[in-house]
Amino acid sequence: MSLLVIGTVAFDEIETPRGKTGKILGGAGTYIGLAASHLTDDIKIVSVVGGDFPEEHMSLLKKHNIRTDGIKVIPDGKTFFWAGRYHENMNMRDTLVTDLNVLADFDPVVPGHACSSKYLMLGNLTPAIQKRVIEQMEPRPELIVMDTMNFWMDTALNDLVDVISMVDVLTINDEEARQLSGEYSLNKAAKKILTMGPRYLIVKKGEHGALLFHEDKIFHAPAMPLEDVFDPTGAGDTFAGGFIGYIAKTGDISFENMKRAIIYGSAMASFTVEKFGTERLAELSQEDIQKRLQEFVSLVAFEI
């Protein structure tokens, strides 16, 4: 079923202990779209790029059946650019460059055909921009999923809380859940956040997996313990893309199905970190995905 993704389509330059990339394709919208494209097919992205954005990258998205006419091209502008360097353990990184470029004046316009998308995935962006997208949707999507980060808690808390009140599913990491709620216990944090609007809260814990909270129910999804993490960039976006992609594929927003969707998201994210940037995500086969899903099943299976 139809999925609209809003998020950055960008250039990244990544340095890890394993090596360094040049300017490669990146951005939350890109990772979300590519991850979802392995699971469902009616996908549109709303974003903005500059005249320097190569046709090759646009073609990659199209090749994955992602409709790109919502990606506005500003011919004399430059594409959003982020550069970062990961520490030895890959759990921490330093941002070296953040050039907003065309993103600085981004006013998202949802193409007419996308306004009635059944599912809306708001990638991490300025909360006011996320809100502008929600306002253009008619009728309201069946499910609105929002990703965000601590940066907006520090700099635009009122706007952030406003958008959070409008969505169904919020995805943040454990430290962000603590910051947003003022509670250290994730149970207590979740209870507070679930009074702020969302009916579902997904707490991402990186190498420790993820927790889904809904009413008084909790689901704990594992992360796949990996031999090597090559490049963590985009793992959280890929997770979100796998999650919403599976929801869009199945059209089922029950708690039981959301649990499955989280496993799909975790499986997709476990691929992304195996190579630089979107490389592994772009080349995945259905067989790879099914095999990884079975590994997740084995990882946690026990009988009492």
Place this chain on the structure above:
Amino acid sequence: MSLLVIGTVAFDEIETPRGKTGKILGGAGTYIGLAASHLTDDIKIVSVVGGDFPEEHMSLLKKHNIRTDGIKVIPDGKTFFWAGRYHENMNMRDTLVTDLNVLADFDPVVPGHACSSKYLMLGNLTPAIQKRVIEQMEPRPELIVMDTMNFWMDTALNDLVDVISMVDVLTINDEEARQLSGEYSLNKAAKKILTMGPRYLIVKKGEHGALLFHEDKIFHAPAMPLEDVFDPTGAGDTFAGGFIGYIAKTGDISFENMKRAIIYGSAMASFTVEKFGTERLAELSQEDIQKRLQEFVSLVAFEI
């Protein structure tokens, strides 16, 4: 089936943001024994206490069907005493006092009836003392489980590696697995440690659960997300006690059964942190345990 536990039986004084105890019953041997006692019945503890150790505490162990004649009483000595203070988030603590007292000269003597115990649980102690116990066992136990900590990696690495080479299951936390192996990736760390002697490695991750490594298999056990952690003291020991208690109850050391044993260990540990010291562990009912186990099943259940 018969289980021998070696570990400290001690006094603890604990301060948390929730309050402060006086001198209460503590020690790895105590937590292991009490946790195991809810699952199996033929349990002996080898330890040492001073003349100040009250009959009331000894009675508590006996009430839980734990045979205590291996706990040597040194009438003019004082019992091992530890005092610590937890930080606000309960994940960090400062040690305020460590008085080894009678533990300083502890030379464990396994009573004749316990030398042939089928299962041996080595609680965290000086590696040389753990080894002295292994040497007294005849025949070799069917399964030897060893708990240890970073302190011995820093101060007695050679002795530690020597004992590790003699055991079947090693339980340490994630940072300790990294320190012992020199590998950041837990997969790589596990592969190295599994060449050092143990056939099974359990990596404890506190609020993030635990991982079991065996050959090329991995099992991920969740931790129960708790509303409040009241006092984390003894959680790791309780985990070990629940684990070995379930193994001793079932007499089955297959990988499949070890997975269940880890869930039992996790369930028992989730009780310990609900009150100060051994309070919650001592009062548990079978119904409490079964209910908590079902909560663990629900926590991770999904179908692909």
